[in-house]
Amino acid sequence: MAGHSKWANIQHRKGRQDKARAKLFSKLSKEITIASKMGGPDPDMNPRLRLAVANAKGQSMPKDNIERAIKKGQGGDVEEYFEIRYEGFGPAGVGLIVEASTDNKNRAASDVRAAFSKNGGNLGETGSVSFMFDQVGEIRFPLSIGDEEAVLEAAIEAGAEDVTQEEGSEDEEGEHVIFCAREDLAEVSEALEGRFGEAKSANIIWRPQNLIEVDGDKAATLMKLMEALEDLDDVSNVYANFDISEDEMGKLAS
Structure with missing residues (x-):
């Protein structure tokens, strides 16, 4: 998704990748703990936990982090978590x-x-924003698994609906991004994992139907909003329907 990938690249260029990685591990651990609490500690019997792991x-x-998070979900003092979706508008x-x-x-x-x-x-x-997005399955593999044509062919055979490529940063590899109907994600x-090995991620995401070009002060303010939301401990994911040019990204990261 353009909004997500542009945001990740800007974060990287700003040198916030270490902080972002620590935040990512915290959110992954939280999801594993919630999944373990809700459906049990065995990934083979708990689809949500299998996906989280x-x-x-x-x-x-x-x-070790993964195993600790699973065990935490089986503890008697784990809080009850509520899953909530918020919708809003930025610059x-x-x-x-x-x-x-x-x-x-x-x-x-x-x-x-x-x-x-x-x-x-x-x-x-x-409902004020979600109608502009489609909820779909998203599977990500590193570009090194094969060329675009081979991945596209395999994705179509597996039942996927769309395939795109995202460029990486200076020291992070780009990715093949495969989209499918949300109900087909597991299958x-x-x-695809049987063909290419373990995916980098597989999630149900909100994919924007159209993108809004943003630049200048509005782009800078939007990035501050994205950062503020993603820094919140309770927030798991943020999706947005924006696009920012490479030139503008360079300005934001400087």
């Missing part, structure tokens, strides 16, 4: 979908609302 491995999360009319897992609904809502209001955005009603992911 696969994503953690795809991000090179240490095995230039960019639509944002924010997914959160929280043990305190009031805190999460207050923090998300504050992030929007302090960074040129406003929180909207449920398509399994077929």
Whole structure:
């Protein structure tokens, strides 16, 4: 997704990758713990946990961290988490979908609302943004698994609907991004992993139907809003329908 990938590249160029990685590990651990609590500690019997563990491995999360998160989910003192979706608008009319897992609904809502209001955005009603997105399955593999034609052919055979490529940064490899119907994610992911090995990630995501070009001060403010939202402990994912040119990205990262 353009909004997500552009954001990741800007984060990298700003030198925030170490902080972002620590945040990513924290969110992956949280998802593993929630999945373990809800469906049990055996990934073979718990599809959500299997997906969470696969994503953690795809991000090179240490095995010990994964096992600790699974065990934590089986403890008697694990908080009850609620999954909530927020929708709102940023600069230039960019639509944002924010997914959160929280043990305190009031805190999460207050923090998300504050992030929007302090960074040129406003929180909207449920449904005010999501109609501009499609909820689909997304599977990511490193570019090294094969050329674009080979991956496209394998993806079509597996039942996928679309394939794109995303360029990497100076020291991070780009990715093949495969999209499929959300209900086909497990089947398509399994077929592709049988061909190419373990995926870097496999998730249900919100894919924008159209992108809004953003530049100048509005682009800078939008990045601050994205950063503020992703830095919130309760927030799991942020999706947005923006596009930023390479030139503009260079300015933002400087």
